[in-house]
Amino acid sequence: MRELNKELYRKLYLVRRAEEKICVHYPEDDMKTPMHMSFGEEAVVVGVCHALGDAGQVFGTYRSHAAFIAKTEDTDEFFSELYAKETSSLKGKGGSMHLCSPRHGFMGTSAIVASHLSVAAGAAFANKRQKNGKIVAAFFGDGAVDEGVFWESLNAACLMKLPVIFVCEDNGFAVHTPATARRGYASLPRVVSTFDCHVFESDSTDVEVVHALAADALQRMRKEEKPCFMNLKYYRYLEHVGINYDFEAGYRPRNEFEQWYEKDPVRVQRAKLLRLGVGEDELLRIEAEVDAKVSRSVALAQQAPLSHCSEAHNGVFKCDR
Amino acid sequence: MRELNKELYRKLYLVRRAEEKICVHYPEDDMKTPMHMSFGEEAVVVGVCHALGDAGQVFGTYRSHAAFIAKTEDTDEFFSELYAKETSSLKGKGGSMHLCSPRHGFMGTSAIVASHLSVAAGAAFANKRQKNGKIVAAFFGDGAVDEGVFWESLNAACLMKLPVIFVCEDNGFAVHTPATARRGYASLPRVVSTFDCHVFESDSTDVEVVHALAADALQRMRKEEKPCFMNLKYYRYLEHVGINYDFEAGYRPRNEFEQWYEKDPVRVQRAKLLRLGVGEDELLRIEAEVDAKVSRSVALAQQAPLSHCSEAHNGVFKCDR
Amino acid sequence: MIQEMERDPRVFVYGLGVPDHKAVFGSTAGLAERFGKERCFDTPLSEDAMTGFGLGAALNGMRPIHVHIRVDFMPLAFNQLANMISCCHYASGGQLAAPIVIRGIVGRGWGQGFQHSKSMHATFAHIPGLKVVLPTTAYDAKGLLISAIRDDNPVVFLEHRWLYWQEGEVPEEPYTIPLGEGRILREGSDITVVATSWMNVEAVTAADILGRRGISVEVIDPRTIAPLNDELIIRSVEKTGYCIVADNDWSFCGFSAEVAAQVAAKCFGKLRAPVRRIGFAPTHCPTARHLENEFYPNAEDIIREIEEVLGVEPTDLAGIEFYSHEKRFKGPF
Amino acid sequence: MIQEMERDPRVFVYGLGVPDHKAVFGSTAGLAERFGKERCFDTPLSEDAMTGFGLGAALNGMRPIHVHIRVDFMPLAFNQLANMISCCHYASGGQLAAPIVIRGIVGRGWGQGFQHSKSMHATFAHIPGLKVVLPTTAYDAKGLLISAIRDDNPVVFLEHRWLYWQEGEVPEEPYTIPLGEGRILREGSDITVVATSWMNVEAVTAADILGRRGISVEVIDPRTIAPLNDELIIRSVEKTGYCIVADNDWSFCGFSAEVAAQVAAKCFGKLRAPVRRIGFAPTHCPTARHLENEFYPNAEDIIREIEEVLGVEPTDLAGIEFYSHEKRFKGPF
C-alpha cells in the first residue's frame, strides 16, 4: 500500500516535473511545437496507466505528455522529440502532438480529435485474436465524444466485446467551449451505460482512488469480457495550448481553478505519503532522483544534434527505409 | 375519425398500388434504376407523413417510394422519374434512390446511409430561425444509427432544440445483417432516451396507431420544443433491393414474413374501415380512383419522351441554367 | 484471397456484407465458411470507425482487408486515410506500419448514379503514403491483390464493378504482380493510350477496331497509379509521338492531369501533338441510362479522339458491335 | 463578413471556436457581439454533421458560413462535400441549391505537422459542383469572400494561416471580386509563374529578386481554382514561352498537374521548355522546423527553378533577407 502510493507519487511527480521543465525552457524557442499541457490531469493518467502496467497499450491525443511519461517513463525520448533531435525515434517528425513509443506500449497519439478511438478498438481486436491478454486504453477529452466516431467505436467495441478502456479525460471544455454548449444530453456516463460495457466515473484528484478504480475496471473486464468506459474529471490548469494561465479571457473564473488546485493531485499524494508515515527525507530523495532524471534528459536533448534534414524525406513507405 | 381513417387508407392504398405497378412493369426493363421497395412499411410512413401535413418537410433514403408518395401524392412525378422522362422535374438524374420534390416539402433523399440526418437537422434549424412553424421529419433505417453522423445529428438537434423528428424505419436488417450483429447495446430507444428529446416506439402496422403517435409527438414538440425520436418497427417483405422475395437466401425465415403479413397495414386498415361501417362499395370506389390515378401516371410516364440528352450536362452550378 | 488467408493467419477480411450470401458480388464467397467468423466478418455501418479499426489491428501485427461495396462510402473513412493510415509509418519515425488493404468497388450502370459510381483514385493517389492499385484483367486482379496483401504499406485497391465479368486465364496457384509495374495491354506503334480500370476495356476495343484499318494503337495500363512508375508510358510515347489518357474518372485535377503533365514534360519536343485527356463528363453521374451514356466516355470516343489527333478520316463504325452493358446486364437490379 | 451579415439576414457563421475570444485568428471577431448567438455560434465537435447541417439550412433559404480552423478537419466532412453538397443542385434537376461557404484554414509552422497543415484544394476541385477559392492578398480575401457568400453555389474558401499577417489596402466599403477571375500579381515578360495561396508571396519575392538582375517574372494568382478560367495563364505563357507552377500542395494528381497539363496542351509548340512544377515534398509534413523547411518550397526554390529553365547563372542570394516565419512568429504557440 505504502509502496504502491510511493510509486504512484514518483510517477505523478515525474510527469509534473517534466512539464515544469517545458515551462522553463519553452520560452527559449527551441521546442518549436505547440504544447497542450497536462497540468491538473496527472492523477487521472498515472492512475490508469499504472493499473494497466507495462503490458498494456495506450493511445493518446495531442494532450498526452502525461500519458507518454506515465506509460514509458522515457523522458530522454520525450525531450529529444520535443527538441527534434537525432536521438529521438521520431526524428522530430512528431513533436508534442504526435508522441509515440510502441516498444513501451505507447502506440501513438492523434491531433485529430477522436480519430484514435477506432484505432484503439482495432488494436484491442488484434490482442483479443492473438489471446495475449493485453488491454488497450484510449485517452481522449470530453470534446472527443461529440465526434460520431466515438459512438461508432464504442458501439463496435461493445458489440465485439473488445478489451479496450475508453478513458474520458473530462476537463469540461473543448478549447473554450463548455460541455453544456456541446451536448444534447445531461450525463455522458448515463448515456454510455445503456451500451454493453462497464462504466466508471470519478472526479477524484487522488491518484490512489483513480488507480483503484482502474484496477477494479481491469478485473471486471477480465471476468466479463467487455469494454470499459471511464469518465474521469479534472481541471485544466493552463490555456488550451501553451504554457500560460488564461483566466483573464473570461470563459472560466480563476476561483474554479483555485478550488481544484487545493486538491492538486501531486500535493494530495505527497500529503498522503506523509500521513502514511513516509518521511520527508524519503520524499525528497524520490524527488531528487526524478529531478535529476528529468534534468539529465533535458540536457541530453539540448546537446544532441538536430535530426538530419534528410529525415524529412524518409519513410513515407515502409520499403523506403 | 372515419374520415381520417378513410384518408389514411386512401394513402396507404396509393403507396401500395404504385409499388405494385412497379412490380408489374419493372421486368420490362424500362425503369433502369435499382428499386428498394417499401412493401410492409406503408403504415409507418403514411402515419407520420399524414400527421406532419402539407407544411411539414421530409427527408428520406433510397427506400423512399412510400415517403415520396405519402408526402406528395404526385404519382405523375414519381413514375416520370422512374422512367427518366422529360416530364420529370429531375429529368432522370435521380431515379428511384434520389427522389425529390421540394415544392411538396419532400426535400430529398440520399443513398449514402444516414447522410441526410444532419441535413434534416439543418433544415429544422432554418425553420426555427424563420419561425415558420414547419417541422422536419427524417426517415432512416435501423442501419443508419450505426453511423456516427446519426449520433452527431441527434446530439446537435437535442442541444439546439430543433424541430425535427427522427423516424427510424426499423425492419431489423441492414441488407442481410440483423441489428444484433451490428449493435453493442440492447435497446436503441433506451439509449436515445438518455438524450434530451421525446422518444416514441411502436411495432404497430395499424396506420391509425402510428398516426396518433406521430400526432402526439408533434403536439409534444410544439409544447416543449425538442426533437423527437420515433422507433417504428415493420417487416420488409421483399429482398433488400429488387422486387422479389428472398426467403430462400436463408438469412430470415418465411414464417416471420407470414406472421407480419397477417397484419399487413393495407389489409388491417381495410378491415377496420369495414368494421367502422364504411361500405365495401365505398372502398371499391376509393380503390378505383387510386387505381385510375396510378394507371394514368404510369401511362403518362411511358408515353412521355426520354429527357433530353443535354440534361446530362446541365445544372452542375446554379448559374449554369 | 483464400490462398493468402491460408498462407498467412494474420490476414482477415471484413466489411459490410462480406460474409452474406451475396458476398460482395461473389468476391468473398466461401471465406466465412472456410475461415469462420473470426476471419471474415460483417460490421456495423460505421465506415469511419471500421477503417480506424483496421489500422489498429494492423499496428498490432494483423493484415486486415477492408471491403467497401462502393468507393462512394470511402469519403466517410477519408479522415482515417488522409490523417491516420497514410502517415503513421512516416510520422512515427518508422516505428509503426499499416499493412492494410482497402478494397473499394467502383459502381456503374442501372441507375447507380452520383452516390454509387465514384472512383476517387486521384484523391487517394494525391496523398503520400497510400498505394493505389486499379486492376483491369482477371489475371492482374489476382496477382496484384496478393501483392497488396503482402505489402507492408496501406494499399487502396479499386475494382470496377463491370470487371467482375471479365474473363481471362487465371492460374490456380498464387502468384504476385509487383505493385508499381504497368503493363502493355496491346502493343502498337502509332499512338499511345494510357488507360485506367474499365477504360482499358474500351481502349482495347478501340485499338482492335482501328487496327483493322492499319492504325496501330498501344494501350498501357499503369495498374498501380501511386506510386506511379511512368517509364513504360514515357518509352511508349517516345516511340509513338502521340498520347491520349483515358481515365475512368473526372479529368480536372485527376490522374489524367498527372499523366498528361508528366508526358508533356518528359517527352518535350518528342510529342507530335498535345496530350489529350478523356474522362467522365464534368458533371455528377446521372442515373438514367441515356444520360449515363453522355457521362461515360467509351471506345467510340477514344476512336474519334485518336482519329483527330492523328488527322485521319473517321472510321465508319456503323454495324460495329460495341461492348454494351445493356447486352450483358438486364434488370431488374 | 460583418457587412454581408448586415446586408443579408440569411447569412450566419458557425463552427468550432467561432464566437470565442480567439475568434479563429481574429477572423470572426465581433460577430457574436454584433449579431448574437443566433447568427454566430459554436458547435459540438461534429464536423460531419455540422456540414450537413449547413446544407440543410441552405436548402431552406439561409446562407451559412461554416468555419474550420484547419483544413485537416474537413476530411471528416468529406462525405457531405463529395456526396451531398456538391451534387444536390444537379441531382435535383435544379430544384435545390446549396449556397454555403466553407472556410478552411491552411496551417503551417511551429510544429503544425501532418495533421494541421493540409490544403487539399485539388481534392475539392476534382469534384464537380464545388467552387474552390484560394485568396492571397487581403484585398482579394475580402472581395472574394463577399462574392462567395453571395454565390448560389457551395464555395470552399481556403485561407492560409500566414496570410493573416498580409498587409494591404483594403477598402472599408463592401466590394466583390468575381469568382473565376485570376489576377496578375506581378507583370513580367520572361517567364510565367502560376502560384496558389502562400506560394504567391514566395513567387513575388522571387520575382523581385530576379527583377534586380533583369529577369522579368510574371506572377499569376488564379484565385479561383475551380471552376478554373485559364485564359490569363495561357495568354501569359504564350507571351513568355515558359511556365512554372508553384502550388501550395502536393504535386501528384494536384492542381499543379492540372495547370501543367492545360498549359502544355494549349501552348503546344509555343512553350520553349517543359512546364515545371513546384510543390510540397512528396512526404507528410514533419513537425520540426528544420524538417519543415525541407518540406515546403520557397522563394529560393522558385528562383533556382527559374534560373534552370531559362538557363541562366544562379543568382548570388547571400545576404538576401527572405521572408521568414521565424522572424515574425515567435513561440510559444
Ligand SMILES: Cc1ncc(C[n+]2csc(CCOP(=O)(O)OP(=O)(O)O)c2C)c(N)n1
Ligand atoms: C476533428 C477535430 N476538430 C477540431 C479540432 C480542433 N481542436 C483541437 S483540440 C480541440 C478541443 C478538444 O477538446 P477535448 O476533447 O475536451 O480535449 P482537451 O483539449 O480538453 O484535452 C479542438 C476543437 C481538432 N484537432 N480535430
Ligand SMILES: Cc1ncc(C[n+]2csc(CCOP(=O)(O)OP(=O)(O)O)c2C)c(N)n1
Ligand atoms: C454509408 C453507406 N454505407 C453502406 C451502404 C450500402 N448499403 C445500402 S443500404 C444498406 C443497409 C441499410 O440498412 P437500413 O438503414 O436498416 O435501411 P433499410 O435498407 O433496412 O431500409 C447498406 C449497408 C450505403 N448505401 N451507405
Ligand SMILES: [Mg+2]
Ligand atoms: Mg476537454
Ligand SMILES: [Mg+2]
Ligand atoms: Mg433496416
